[in-house]
Amino acid sequence: MKPTSVIIMDTHPIIRMSIEVLLQKNSELQIVLKTDDYRITIDYLRTRPVDLIIMDIDLPGTDGFTFLKRIKQIQSTVKVLFLSSKSECFYAGRAIQAGANGFVSKCNDQNDIFHAVQMILSGYTFFPSETLNYIKSNKCSTNSSTVTVLSNREVTILRYLVSGLSNKEIADKLLLSNKTVSAHKSNIYGKGNAANLLI
DSSP states (O other): OOOEEEEEEOSOHHHHHHHHHHHTTSTTEEEEEEESOHHHHHHHHHHSOOSEEEEESEETTEEHHHHHHHHHHHOTTOEEEEEESSOHHHHHHHHHHHTOSEEEETTSOHHHHHHHHHHHHTTOOBOOHHHHHHHHTTSSOTTOHHHHSSOHHHHHHHHHHHTTOOHHHHHHHHTOOHHHHHHHHHHHHTTHHHHGGGO
C-alpha cells in the first residue's frame, strides 16, 4: 500500500521535528519534506503529489491563507491542516473560510494534531468544537464583516504590529517595501473594529 505523503511547514525546527516524531506513530504516514520556506514546498508540489500539508499560519515571506490558494492551484486535492498559537476563534474561522481541512492550536495537547491528521485523512474536517460553537452563536462567524474585512496580508501585518515589530522589521519579514507596509497600516487603522479582534 502506498504511504500517505506529508509535508510539515513551521518556522521552528523543533516543532517540525516534534510533529514528525508524533506522526511516526502511524507507519502509513511518510514525511516527505520539512521546511519553513514556501518556495521549497511549491517546487516540491510541482513535481510530486502530496496528500497532506501541516503548516503554521505564520510563514516567512507569506501567510498560510494566501499560501493555501497557491497550493490549491498546483494540487487541488491536497489537504491542509493549519497550526497556530494565535487567537483560536478568529484564525480557525479564517481557516474554515480559506478552505482548510483543519485547525489545531499549538496550545493544545500534541495528540490533537495526531487526531486531526487521522480525521482529515479519513475524509473529515477537524476544527475546535469551541470555535464551531462560536460560529453557530455568531460570536466568531465566518460570515461576519468583522472577520472578512481584513485581507490576509493585513491580518499578518497586524499580528506583527501587535507583537511590537517596526515597519522595517515587518517589511523585511514579508519581503515588502516600507511604503507598502505603511499603506497596509493605514488600511488596518481604518478598520478598527476588525483590528480589535486580534489585540
